Amino acid sequence: MTAKAYRERVLAEVRTVLPYDGHVWLLTDPATRVGTSPLADVPGLAFPDLPRLGRLRYLTTVNRWDRLLDEGRAAATLLAATGGDLSASLLWRECLSGFGVSDVATVVCADRFGCWAWLDLWRTGGAAYAAADAAFLAELAPVLATGLREAVARTFVDDAEALDLSGPAVVVLSPALVVRSQTAWAAEALFALNPPDDPVSTVPAAAYNVAAALVAQEAGAPVGEPRARVHLGSGRWVTLRADRMTPTGVEEGDVVVTIEVSTPAERREVFALAHGLTPREREVLAEVSRGSDSHAIAGRLFVSEHTVHDHVKAVLAKTGTVSRQVLLSRIAGAA
Template identity: 50%
Template structure:
């Protein structure tokens, strides 16, 4: 007679089914959070999709009590190396209480923001594979509750299937036709404290799509806060990644957000965040990562996008035409396409 499934095993099976079922990144995260909560209860969360190359966030899904202090919360999260998602290389899960030796005052983020909301512990989880960093998750507990080894162990089990599912959710966006275009670059001007100063007309529209509000309130430019906070982190020497993030908006349309200081970094000048449609080269590189292409497969794709035929690709890569065809077959399979024309249309958004 078979052994009855435990509650933990049942949750793990549902998580694996949810990951296999696909769906867009937002729907997937909502489903997974519901299952995670059955085993690892939490009082608040922020699950942020990231640019796989720069690791900078741009598509958050969050329910935190500190919404009025969101600029400060994001700025401080990027400015500290303690349990920062970019530092979790050996272990994808880190507990704040454990990292501070039980003294949360050692965390600047806790001292300046989280302590006011009675946060007693936080767990950080990074979703990374060999193709890039796809997201990071933070869960909070309040009123003296902390996370323990069992919580961390369960979250580690979630990381591998969730990472692949999140990457595939991004890959599926390229199959959608690009039905809209951004009418030129948009600009959002932020103060050094990430407060909105002014913006070009129409800037709120894509930001509202990226961070919708159920209560119909004003736009929360969380995507802009993230790239600006990364700029501050670079200036402070906390992290070296470029303050840039590519993010899916809708209907196959991908945007690139960049942050730059107006004036020298040391003079405390304002920060300009630009929002524009992904360039063909940026989109092509992102497509290769999302589809899980190997370096050689990505190289073949790059040559094809430049207009090369099989013979020219073989010459440039110093391989046989047969090898090029083998690489191309793998690219078709991983991208869900059947012809070069369809492949380039997805990769370049044309």
């Protein structure tokens, strides 16, 4: 089951227990916590308003997913977090109030291997969430994290289709995150990033998210490095990065988003986290990826060869691979 299918199924089941009027469920890069692939139903939101909504979500620290994670909370509601004063939330004050939103339940889908997604459930028309609702969502959060992490793990296949980005794929956004220009290679990459039923001329949410992460970083409230790895299907991954197009870093300058095929090291990190490898197992995997044999790995990590063999066996078992060659092929995405 894909991450999208999994989220759709969960949303349908949650609604039977906990009604809501709108939702935004965004996958995140497990290491940077920056958003990648959204699944949303926001009544009344026009597509051109998406960049503004995303920008405000990153700038609003009240119940922001990374803050909840750092605080050890899996779920929270906006009314409770603001003491009933919703205007304390920049996002609500400048955006959600216009949609009649009266409460938002936020769920962080994270585990000890990374942050995999966050979910906002909106209620409108004066409806609010109870403490028991937040408790229910908090109990559900680790289950969702495991389900999404396993879905990401399944994206790594050893017969992945190649993605050709031979030229520079660059998108230039205004300070308000409105598209100014893009290269021809960026247009091709954006076509691959967009869902099949979306207009191909639009910039996908992943580009807006890394740009919004940069804005939040500059505002002194960083979510994480403005970088995210995005799965395109068929084992293909690209990495998006955002930076300001000014030598001084002035916040009024345009934002540049680059799109590149993910490097082997970038793929390996997501692969290892998605398969639940321990820090030591990730170290061993990195050495195996460099072509090191067990003797060399033992010397570098100051452990016995027997211990190295045990770690390799554990990695193969957790990743469902039968040999080092198959393991590396799956990480690389090439047979």
